[in-house]
Amino acid sequence: MPLVDVDTLLQKAEEGGYAVGAFNCNNMEIVQAIVAAAEAEKSPVIIQASQGAIKYAGLEYIVALVETAANTASVPVALHLDHGTDFEQVVKCIGKGFTSVMIDGSKYPLEENIAITKKAVEIASVLGVSVEAELGKIGGTEDDVTVLEKDAMFTDPEEAKIFVEQTGVKSLAVAIGTAHGQYKGKPELDFPRLQKIKELTKIPLVLHGSSGVADEDLKKAIELGIRKINIDTNIREAFVQGVREVVAKYPNEIDPRKILGPARERMTEVVREKIRIFGSNGKA
Numbered sequence: 001m002p003l004v005d006v007d008t009l010l011q012k013a014e015e016g017g018y019a020v021g022a023f024n025c026n027n028m029e030i031v032q033a034i035v036a037a038a039e040a041e042k043s044p045v046i047i048q049a050s051q052g053a054i055k056y057a058g059l060e061y062i063v064a065l066v067e068t069a070a071n072t073a074s075v076p077v078a079l080h081l082d083h084g085t086d087f088e089q090v091v092k093c094i095g096k097g098f099t100s101v102m103i104d105g106s107k108y109p110l111e112e113n114i115a116i117t118k119k120a121v122e123i124a125s126v127l128g129v130s131v132e133a134e135l136g137k138i139g140g141t142e143d144d145v146t147v148l149e150k151d152a153m154f155t156d157p158e159e160a161k162i163f164v165e166q167t168g169v170k171s172l173a174v175a176i177g178t179a180h181g182q183y184k185g186k187p188e189l190d191f192p193r194l195q196k197i198k199e200l201t202k203i204p205l206v207l208h209g210s211s212g213v214a215d216e217d218l219k220k221a222i223e224l225g226i227r228k229i230n231i232d233t234n235i236r237e238a239f240v241q242g243v244r245e246v247v248a249k250y251p252n253e254i255d256p257r258k259i260l261g262p263a264r265e266r267m268t269e270v271v272r273e274k275i276r277i278f279g280s281n282g283k284a
């Protein structure tokens with residue numbers, strides 16, 4: 001079926017009390033693995049591309065790959081821009097066929113973040129494209145920040161209320177203790193903060209940096225209102241483990257298909273597992 005928008009998927013997730021997985025892609029094998037997993041689990045799915053993915057694969061290739069995947073799939077697939085940082089790119093992605101964009105104004109002061117998000121919402125909503133925004137700062141696990149600094153980066157619930165009211169944004173990425181990349185220790189999520197943000201905004205919330213978050217914590221976050229869960233690192237790990245295994249076992253292998261095929265299967269398994277944890281299996 002043709003690509004679907006994200007807001008519709010998240011609205012259904014809101015009603016059904018589950019979350020939809022948003023998985024990062026960088027090449028054909030990753031796109032195929034994600035869609036194969038969604039098909040096997042009869043789940044809606046969001047495939048997203050970061051700035052890095054667009055730079056690596058090219059915008060046209062990303063769109064063509066994901067559109068092809070969606071058109072040949074029996075489950076709903078959305079194409080989302082992950083961490084869009086400037087308005088021009090958001091517009092370009094919408095023009096090329098993305099059905100959802102994130103405008104990440106989290107590095108700006110509140111007023112500026114509100115202004116660019118509002119502008120993105122105005123343009124996107126006319127075209128039926130979904131917009132996700134970020135409030136608070138979701139850093140990387142490599143960022144060397146103290147606990148106090150971390151707390152200052154977290155999303156403020158009252159600010160979130162104002163932000164949502166003033167921008168009209170339909171989904172919001174929250175900073176509640178997760179970070180992008182491989183965790184050194186166990187991530188501690190601020191659940192009371194999440195609960196408060198949900199109470200005050202009442203919109204689908206998004207969890208970034210979700211690879212490495214304990215399954216029980218993901219489930220609790222869903223109970224408290226997380227409806228979109230971003231996973232990249234776990235897919236990268238599965239890909240590389242798959243490649244390493246084949247190369248170690250068959251050092252003379254030179255057929256890329258024999259190396260990437262098993263890696264693709266491993267990624268499918270990881271995505272299937274996540275889909276079941278998020279509770280979106282059987283919801284397509």
Ligand code: G3H
Nearest residue numbers: 050051052053083180232
């Ligand atoms: O949000 C971060 C994602 O893991 C994308 O990472 O910019 O290296 O593609 P990337």
Ligand code: 13P
Nearest residue numbers: 181208209211230232233
């Ligand atoms: P992880 O790489 O930590 O899974 O984070 C993915 C993400 O948040 C993409 O926006």
Ligand code: ZN
Nearest residue numbers: 180208209230
């Ligand atoms: Zn992210």
